[in-house]
Amino acid sequence: MKLQLLSDLHLESETFEPEPAPGAEVLVLAGDIDSTWQGLTRFAGWPVPVLLVPGNHEFDGRDIHQGLAQLSTLTQGLGIRLLYRDSCVLTDAQGVAVRWVGATRWSDFDLFGVAGRARAMRAGRYFADVMRAERHGRPFDAEAVREEGLQCRAYLEQALREPADGRWQRTVVITHFAPSLLSADPRYGAAPGTASFCSADDDLIPQADLWLHGHLHCRHHYRVPRSDGSATPVVCQARGLAHKGEDLGLEPLRVWEV
Ligand SMILES: [Fe+2]
Numbered sequence: 001m002k003l004q005l006l007s008d009l010h011l012e013s014e015t016f017e018p019e020p021a022p023g024a025e026v027l028v029l030a031g032d033i034d035s036t037w038q039g040l041t042r043f044a045g046w047p048v049p050v051l052l053v054p055g056n057h058e059f060d061g062r063d064i065h066q067g068l069a070q071l072s073t074l075t076q077g078l079g080i081r082l083l084y085r086d087s088c089v090l091t092d093a094q095g096v097a098v099r100w101v102g103a104t105r106w107s108d109f110d111l112f113g114v115a116g117r118a119r120a121m122r123a124g125r126y127f128a129d130v131m132r133a134e135r136h137g138r139p140f141d142a143e144a145v146r147e148e149g150l151q152c153r154a155y156l157e158q159a160l161r162e163p164a165d166g167r168w169q170r171t172v173v174i175t176h177f178a179p180s181l182l183s184a185d186p187r188y189g190a191a192p193g194t195a196s197f198c199s200a201d202d203d204l205i206p207q208a209d210l211w212l213h214g215h216l217h218c219r220h221h222y223r224v225p226r227s228d229g230s231a232t233p234v235v236c237q238a239r240g241l242a243h244k245g246e247d248l249g250l251e252p253l254r255v256w257e258v
């Protein structure tokens with residue numbers, strides 16, 4: 001199945017006009033599309049199915065769970081399929097059924113192991129303060145982000161264990177946060193703050209046929225070996241902020257295949 005991948009358009013402040021990629025059979029939006037949600041209307045009437053995994057900025061200034069319910073209503077009206085710890089199956093032109101497993105996969109701050117967690121969480125407080133979000137009536141602080149992240153991790157483990165039983169031939173995982181330190185932004189490397197961007201889900205990657213993510217404002221395309229000799233590609237096609245030059249090298253019309 002041929003797919004187009006976009007993320008981190010940040011339409012709340014950026015100027016960017018998304019266009020359908022010729023040949024793509026599905027558009028994947030891997031989060032941070034627009035913190036105001038207004039930009040999501042641009043994907044209404046898109047010529048192929050649109051899948052959205054919300055990024056952290058889709059929850060800016062909101063209650064996580066109330067926001068999720070409101071976003072679900074909005075996206076249903078726009079014909080966009082929202083995936084927050086959820087999956088769906090789409091069949092391509094050749095009759096191949098592809099399962100799309102989506103989770104924001106908030107940080108659990110264990111990128112550098114349990115020993116590095118406290119330091120990573122201190123670095124992560126900055127992001128929680130910027131978000132000004134809430135969860136269960138309390139600030140969505142680093143501890144709450146970790147709880148939500150662990151629920152995302154548990155969902156992905158369970159979804160990847162689930163037998164296909166003939167219902168799909170391929171599985172694509174979509175997360176907003178990255179599944180590996182291999183996705184670190186080269187500008188920052190393996191700093192404690194990188195645990196607010198990448199999770200140590202390296203063990204899960206080979207269980208998928210393709211892993212798509214956003215959140216890092218740079219591009220990635222690398223392959224993680226599988227036991228059968230094949231490899232799982234990990235792809236990030238984030239746009240980022242033009243005034244920082246983060247959009248240099250973006251290929252918004254590139255088509256990926258699974
Ligand atoms: Fe972003």
Ligand SMILES: [Fe+2]
Nearest residue numbers: 032055056215
């Ligand atoms: Fe993000």
